[in-house]
Amino acid sequence: MSSAITLREITKVYGTFTAVDRFSLEVERGTVFGLLGPNGAGKTTLIKILTTLMRPTSGDAVVEGHSILTAAKKVREVIGVVPQENNLDRYLTARENLVLHGKLHGMSAARYNPRIDELLEMTGLTSRQHDFPDTFSGGMQRRLVVARSLVHNPLVLFLDEPTTGLDPQSRRALWDYIRQLRHSMTVFLTTHYMDEADTLCDRIVIMDNGVSLADGSAAALKEALSHAHVYEVELCGDGAAYQKILEEQPFITSIERSENCLRLTLNGEKSLKPLMDVIAGADLKRISLKEPSLEDVFIALTGKKVRNA
Ligand SMILES: Nc1ncnc2c1ncn2[C@@H]1O[C@H](COP(=O)(O)OP(=O)(O)O)[C@@H](O)[C@H]1O
Ligand SMILES: [Mg+2]
Incomplete structure (x- = not known):
């Protein structure tokens, strides 16, 4: 079975409002998948459910063989998460943020230190590793959150609007890192940027009002309209x-x-x-x-x- 993520009729109701409505999906392993939708479409709600931060009202999802309902801890071990809002610890240096993450995932210093060196290098933050995140630009903070999400070598990486609010140069830099991850893991990202979905994603689902409206490669979606x-x-x-x-x-x-x-x-x-x-x-x-x-x-x-x- 080559699906990294399977969603079965996921529904989320807030009070009387249905934010996600019987959403089903299979994401192939090793691909970059993009959930494209306007603000309020239900993207963050879906990511929170898949990353076990929130329980669905009904339905189930399986991430690398683990159910989000019955094996949430296992799911958290195999995923990396870049949330919509940066949630760095501002009282820790950049490197300390990464070390803490490694420790939380039960890694030994011998394992997390070389990995952290590698990730700081990849995200261009080596020279700033002993500085506090508050002194970083938006783009640098975002890169640090991406680096942190990768410390424990996740099989699936979730990114919620990874480049929203960044300047064009930082956006392109982040795209380059995400491209480097292709094939080595499954990437599930949400975005409301067309160019981002177009350049990064092997497959795109366009969602609005909690449901899927279209599904295919960027080329296929355009072709369907032509x-x-x-x-x-x-x-x-x-x-x-x-x-x-x-x-x-x-x-x-x-x-x-x-x-x-x-x-x-x-x-x-x-x-x-x-x-x-x-x-x-x-x-x-x-x-x-x-x-x-x-x-x-x-x-x-x-x-x-x-x-x-
Ligand atoms: N905790 C909440 N309580 C009530 N409504 C919510 C809550 N979180 C999100 N919503 C609503 O659910 C819908 C989907 O939100 P969200 O998943 O954040 O969308 P997106 O990430 O696509 O912008 C929106 O209409 C939003 O206002
Ligand atoms: Mg959102």
């Missing part, structure tokens, strides 16, 4: 004249023109050849396919623009 094939054609010749000719063609469903640039919606890829037949080669300067972005998919499914945190 009922229409939109091409941008730039001409050397007279754009207006071509607009008239192209409007007559049955395989073109819509056409927009700005100067000598035409944005055409074709009724399928097979219409590309007839289009080329209509446009004389010498008049064609450039043609490009306009793919729908993941953001287009997200808006189509949730009806929401991505909101800033």
Whole structure:
């Protein structure tokens, strides 16, 4: 069985409000999985349940063979957690934070010290290891929380909105660390950033209002939305004249023109050849396919623009 995480009809009700509604899922081992959704979708609730910080109202989940209901302690041994809010101990230095984590996981100094050296190096914090987290930038604190989550060599790493609020450079640095983990463990992350899901995740589930709305690779999700094939054609010749000719063609469903640039919606890829037949080669300067972005998919499914945190 190659599933690292299995969710069976997980439901969480707060009072009378259902935040997660019979959510089922299997995440393949060694992959980077992304739960993409707007604020309030239920992402943190799901992560808290999977990391045993909260019990579901009903349903069960299994992480590396251990049930979150009946073997919570075992689950905690095999997972690393990067919560949405940094929860570093501000009275301990960076290194002491990592050491404490190693001790809490029953590791000996002989085991945790080399591992901590390696993680400080990987996250670029070696020179700051004896400083207190309060003196760190947001990006450095986040890197320290990621390093801490890895001290005990977890099989599954949960990251709740790992780069929210970080500057672009810190975000890219974190993405690099996460990419390095690919294949060596299973990564389950939540995000409301399209670019993050697009670049990092092998598979994405888009969720809103506690339920899954779509499931697939970024490419597959975009492909599913591309009922229409939109091409941008730039001409050397007279754009207006071509607009008239192209409007007559049955395989073109819509056409927009700005100067000598035409944005055409074709009724399928097979219409590309007839289009080329209509446009004389010498008049064609450039043609490009306009793919729908993941953001287009997200808006189509949730009806929401991505909101800033
Ligand atoms: N402890 C709580 N009590 C009541 N409602 C909550 C609680 N925690 C979260 N919620 C609500 O549940 C929904 C999902 O929240 P959350 O899981 O934090 O979403 P996300 O992480 O996707 O932003 C939101 O509407 C939120 O207001
Ligand atoms: Mg959240």
